[in-house]
Amino acid sequence: MAPHFFNKLFRKKKAPKEPRFTLKECSPNAIGIWDSTCEINGDIFNRWKLPIQPEQRPRSPGARQKSSQQQSPLFRLPAETRRLIYLQLMGDRRVHIRYFWRKPSPKPHSEPRWRWWHAVCEHSGGFIDDHVEDICSISGREGYMHIPRHKIGGVEWLRCCQIGYEEALEVLYGTNVFVMNEAMDTPFLISRILAPRCASLITSMDISFVVGFWVPGQAEEDWMATYYAFFGLVEKSFRGVLRLRVLLQMPPCEAQELFYTHEKGKVFLKPWASLLEGRKWARLQLCVPYNWRDWFQEIKGSMPELARLELVSTSWADHSLAPADLAWST
Template identity: 85%
Template sequence: MAPHFFNRLFKRKKKGPKEPRFTLQEWSPNAIGIWDSTCEINGDRFNRWKLPIQAKQRHRSPVSRQKSPQQQSPLFRLPAEIRRLIYLELMGGRRLHIRYFWRKPSLKPRSEPRWHWWHIVCDHSDGFIDDPVEDICSILGGEGYMHTPRPKIGSVEWLRCCQIGYEEALEVLYETNVFVMDEAIDTPFLISRILAPCCACLMTFMDISFVVGFWGPGQAEEDWMATYYAFFGLFEKSFRSVLRLRVLLRMPPCEAQELFYSDEKGKTFLKPWERLLEGREWTRLQLCVPFNWHDWFQEIKGSMPELARLELVSTSWSDHSGSPADLAWSI
């Protein structure tokens, strides 16, 4: 009896189920964080299969909390215009590559896999790059590149100084920077879930790119179509203040074949842009496609007068390696 008793008493907990052998890549239409089923309120940031998100916060009235005028500070005795110039110098007017991703353990001691924020200041200006292939930050934006030292936004600690400083600097941070989201289709969805609504609603400039695969009909086709339309829904719900947007579609040129060139497919693809154009006064709305898809898109766009304000441009980007099966999509 005694040996069995001690075996039960000191019996170790069984390990959890092993992770699946496959990995849902960030560029999959079913990547973690895109759909509600893969998110968990107040979840564990060490669980790669559930994106940890916060519960919806109750909106607070701007007058619900007393503000200190901070008149004892020389900074806050300056005119608001001067303070804004200081914030711009510290953390505004830049082009930022951002990601929220599952980071694998590094070589550092006590390094654990977890969900992790990452950003760098781009080597280019704060505008759109004429051809995205020239953006070396995007080309080298893999996970290995994320672990190398790169310029960051400085002085963000200022956001903790006081309520007035937080509100003034936060506006500059999100309104004046171009937020670049490279390759992974999941990034815009993750940002909309992780950022507080008051921050997401301040963002005005975005440069987004993601991989698109063209394959035959099937489950993958349905997944891509649902994700594609959900992507446009983000700008109605979360990114309502974005007025300058570029979307780069990374379509493998090796798949640019005549069987995909049809008016029906092209109009189905471009239809969501019509609703996006109607929703706000865009300063710039740009769709960027690989060079050998450009003529087809231009022809379809010309048959849709409601898309006249949509700027269509081409890029020399190419990928001759083909696309994996989980990129499958046909329209």
């Protein structure tokens, strides 16, 4: 009886059974987008549930009494000078970010788990004219996450004291351009993992994700529901964003000509109108492949409420994507 008892007691917990298909991060049903795929205080080793923290009430920055830190030579400097130091250390950069499920790396004792990843862009310090020129655009792919890349330095400073934390936090989130490549789930994951205050400090986002127009059905409905949810996410969680660029990565226009309709285009552009009304944008840009621009421009021209939306084209194209590949992979 005893051996059997101890075998049961110390038996390793089985990992959740993986489904036959693996959800791609570009899928509208990727883990972390919808509440049903998240778990409060969940296991970082569970691929099929995003571990999130309980909803937190935002704290007032001045809620706690704080020291003036006048014994420190740094804090005796003018605030403007300290800000220049923070900018040099951790601000004014273009930063690729992901929160993702990482498979075991070649390193010893590496375990699969949910984790952060970021890299400072090697091409630019801010917005760029065309994503195809961004040599870091492949950085979001997991294979490249194992390659050492330049990181933001000095974030340990956020732990030094309350004044240092508050001053540097605004620089870190408020002056960098946060780039989210390819995966449709990234903005949702970032909003769930970051503290609400940090998310609200972000001012510049450069986002791209795969999109496809399908024959009407469940796949198209899922994608459109997630697409509309993205705009609600920007309005609710990223209230400080004043510069937003969204790149739509689409299959070749030639493969999708049958699905072009004026009505579908208006439905696609409609959520931009409410986004335009919600705040004073410094830059709000929709970037589409060059062979889609005329179609989008025609529909945009019929919607006066979108006059302030900047529509640009990119030479980006991915001829490897077909509509059926956008949601699932074997």
